[in-house]
Amino acid sequence: DTAVSQTPKYLVTQMGNDKSIKCEQNLGHDTMYWYKQDSKKFLKIMFSYNNKELIINETVPNRFSPKSPDKAHLNLHINSLELGDSAVYFCASSPPRTSGRSSYEQYFGPGTRLTVT
Amino acid sequence: GQNIDQPTEMTATEGAIVQINCTYQTSGFNGLFWYQQHAGEAPTFLSYNVLDGLEEKGRFSSFLSRSKGYSYLLLKELQMKDSASYLCAVRGGTGDYKLSFGAGTTVTVRA
Numbered sequence: 001d002t003a004v005s006q007t008p009k010y011l012v013t014q015m016g017n018d019k020s021i022k023c024e025q026n027l028g029h030d031t032m033y034w035y036k037q038d039s040k041k042f043l044k045i046m047f048s049y050n051n052k053e054l055i056i057n058e059t060v061p062n063r064f065s066p067k068s069p070d071k072a073h074l075n076l077h078i079n080s081l082e083l084g085d086s087a088v089y090f091c092a093s094s095p096p097r098t099s100g101r102s103s104y105e106q107y108f109g110p111g112t113r114l115t116v117t
Numbered sequence: 118g119q120n121i122d123q124p125t126e127m128t129a130t131e132g133a134i135v136q137i138n139c140t141y142q143t144s145g146f147n148g149l150f151w152y153q154q155h156a157g158e159a160p161t162f163l164s165y166n167v168l169d170g171l172e173e174k175g176r177f178s179s180f181l182s183r184s185k186g187y188s189y190l191l192l193k194e195l196q197m198k199d200s201a202s203y204l205c206a207v208r209g210g211t212g213d214y215k216l217s218f219g220a221g222t223t224v225t226v227r228a
Contacts, residue, residue, distance in 0.1 A: 041202060043160070043218040056215050090159060104148055104167075104208065106216065108159035 003027070004109035006091050012115045013081055020077045021112045023091030031055075032074035033092040033106065034066060043090070049074055078114075086116045119143045119217035123205050128225045129195055137190045137222045139205035150216065151179050151190045152204040160204055164190070192224070200226045 004025045013019055025032065033056070034046040048056035049068040063079040074091060091109040120142040129135040141149070148167040152160035166172055166181035166188060178191040192199055205219040 040220065041154075042220050043204060043206075045215055045217070048215065104150070104165055105162045108161070110159050 004091055004093055004107050006089075006109040006112050008112060009110060010113050010115075012117065014117055015081055015083060017081050018077070018079045019081060019114070020075055021089055021091075021114075023074045023076070023109055025072055025091075025093040025107070025109075027093060027095070027107060029093035029107070030071050030096045031094045032068065032071070033094075034074065034076050035090040035092060035108075037088045037090060037111070039087070047074075047076075081116045083116050086114055088113050119207060119209065121205055121207055121217060121219035123203075123219040123222045125220070126223045126225070128227060131195055131197060131226055131228050133195050135192045135195060135224060137192070137203050137205075137224070139188045139190070139219060141186050141188070141205070141207050141219075143186075143207050143209055143217065145209045146183060146207065148208040149179075149181055149188050150206040150208070151177075151188075152206060152218075154202045154204060154221065156201070163203075195226045197226050197228065200224060 007022045031050045033048045035043050036046055037043045046058055046060050047066040051071050052068045065077045067075045088111045090111045092106040094106045123139045150165050151163040153163050154160040164172055164179035166179050169181055169183055171180045176193045181188045202221040202223045204221045206216040208216055
């Protein structure tokens with residue numbers, strides 16, 4: 001199936017641990033994003049990569065580090081996890097800018113529910 | 118900065134019409150989006166407006182007035198499956214495709 005996929009879907013871990021979330025898209029898109037959705041359902045951009053280049057880097061603790069090995073993958077590594085990191089993390093992608101109007105639409109992955117205890 | 122406001126909750130009856138308003142104050146504007154998000158699922162794209170006016174897509178329509186910083190999403194002939202959160206998002210003017218989301222409006226459709 002063509003889609004944006006994320007692994008794992010659920011992640012429960014203890015404070016202080018380091019964890020990674022992986023994202024892959026097979027839609028041929030060249031821009032990928034990481035969003036955090038907190039308990040109040042507020043969806044906030046964290047990072048964005050375009051063709052493996054970081055283009056959006058919001059005010060996020062430097063414990064969060066994105067890595068894009070190629071334009072189909074964008075992983076998120078989190079060091080020294082804290083209770084406040086508990087949230088749902090969504091990966092998304094969008095088509096190349098030359099796609100016209102449709103390039104503005106973002107396609108979201110199923111989300112990774114991270115619980116820090 | 119970006120400031121996007123929408124009501125927290127709305128309730129309507131099956132078969133009725135509901136209008137979800139969104140007002141925004143942003144630094145630059147390159148389009149307004151509406152996304153639907155069912156509980157526990159990913160947001161899915163509903164509509165995109167960049168020029169003033171109404172965009173109709175089946176039972177859903179979206180309106181934009183750039184001079185007023187205002188948009189609405191109109192849901193007609195409501196069905197139970199329309200119970201979801203509806204997110205208003207604005208793309209800023211920086212050219213980086215960054216979307217700023219409102220907090221979402223939870224719509225509950227009652228039989």
